[in-house]
């Protein structure tokens with residue numbers, strides 16, 4: 001009856017979102033009067049999962065699951081849920097988790113609520129708050145199925161420590177040949193670049209940056225902050241930046257702790273996609289730019305002067321704080 | 323190759339979102355509806371397969387009569403036939419079951435849906451359709467080629483992309499990248515005239531249950547006032563970010 005949580009790892013190490021979904025699962029388990037079981041793939045140990053309330057870790061170690069495979073992972077999670085008799089399954093909203101969730105939902109005939117931002121309002125029936133209309137609103141969704149899947153939005157719950165004794169168990173799901181009909185032939189991933197999905201801080205540039213040749217200063221600002229870089233839609237449409245950096249309603253959602261918008265006007269489609277970020281800073285030379293109505297802090301002025309100066313100030317700050 | 327493109331009928335991206343009946347219903351007053359942007363990228367890729375590889379392209383929507391102008395627009399862009407499953411789109415799994423039925427009946431090789439609709443952002447219909455009909459599935463698809471019975475798809479992953487191979491039938495969750503913004507077609511007069519004559523078949527839904535219910539809605543809290551920092555006093559910004567917002 002435990003709450004099952006899928007804890008993602010990369011090269012054997014748990015991702016930060018794994019601890020966030022574990023923290024959330026612990027909260028749900030407390031509401032239900034039960035414990036948390038995690039299922040992990042090719043992670044060496046339970047790592048820090050116990051710190052965030054996980055009582056048991058089912059460790060799947062399988063050569064064939066070295067690379068993420070949505071169907072096979074969904075199949076394995078399904079078998080873990082059945083073994084544990086879990087009625088609630090918690091996932092993150094990473095690209096991989098979003099990929100496997102609907103497949104898992106079909107296999108378990110489970111109701112699935114994506115983009116959930118808070119602990120359930122109640123468990124009988126299970127009702128959750130989620131974002132809808134691309135962050136322009138929230139919607140309260142009731143799941144009526146026996147088994148339920150909750151996809152937790154990044155940064156919506158945070159990390160909550162709850163030291164728990166953790167047992168580890170090897171788990172070998174029986175995988176079918178049909179689980180491996182979609183195969184990865186190559187992966188193209190920048191090795192040590194902070195991704196928008198994982199970043200705590202995102203530095204984003206708009207058309208006000210005038211051209212791709214001016215991105216160096218944003219990259220330097222991002223590097224100083226350990227941030228990912230992003231951009232508005234026209235910037236990616238004009239090919240100044242890759243599409244993978246386009247954020248907003250039709251691009252990637254951003255739910256960072258800090259979002260710094262430079263030379264971005266703040267069109268409704270842009271704001272929709274970034275509004276889940278906790279703190280927003282806008283730098284724009286037009287005091288009437290709509291972004292000033294949506295941000296927490298603003299600087300009116302020329303980005304080409306402000307950004308390098310801000311980077312210097314932040315470097316000084318970092319130096320005196322380390 | 324037979325392609326089915328799933329078309330969700332959603333509020334235009336500039337829409338102000340309001341609710342009625344005690345915040346239990348989306349208020350459609352004054353709202354313009356469009357083809358869901360992710361679906362439009364997918365449809366545009368389907369048109370490429372039609373032009374270059376002689377594919378046929380049908381579009382399907384699950385919804386009431388009010389969605390027909392959106393389906394006509396898809397026909398004007400170049401789809402051959404539209405299918406409307408005559409029932410409100412109650413929840414993700416219900417819609418997926420209706421589309422699965424259409425997909426099975428039509429024996430499609432490739433089914434393209436948007437990775438999510440911009441209204442409820444459920445992000446589940448494409449994967450569920452694949453699961454229900456036992457087809458292969460690639461989500462967040464930003465590149466797609468088909469040769470014979472084999473598809474090569476590029477999937478956006480966190481921090482990069484990966485290339486996948488799968489045989490047909492295949493379902494993809496499309497997004498920008500499967501075609502570029504500049505590839506999108508605004509229907510011309512000829513397309514609009516032709517669309518009027520193309521078949522728009524209305525089929526009745528299959529019996530299917532729902533798994534979820536949207537019981538109420540809420541608008542985000544209005545934002546507090548912005549704090550402006552002088553461009554000559556950026557130390558203050560660093561200070562606020564550190565001591566007040568506590569984000570650095």
Ligand SMILES: Cc1cc2nc3c(=O)[nH]c(=O)nc-3n(C[C@H](O)[C@H](O)[C@H](O)COP(=O)(O)OP(=O)(O)OC[C@H]3O[C@@H](n4cnc5c(N)ncnc54)[C@H](O)[C@@H]3O)c2cc1C
Pocket residue numbers: 205206207208209231232233234235246247248249250251262263264265266267268269270273283284285286289301302303304335359
């Ligand atoms: C269907 C649809 C979907 C869309 N989806 C998205 C989306 O997902 N994401 C998105 O971003 N947009 C989206 N848009 C586009 C959106 O409507 C805006 O056009 C876009 O966000 C504007 O980008 P921008 O702010 O970079 O450019 P602009 O609106 O041109 O703004 C540039 C800003 O830079 C400022 N500036 C200029 N020079 C300087 C300087 N030297 N220093 C400081 N500031 C300067 C200007 O004052 C201005 O405010 C969508 C549009 C549609 C129709």
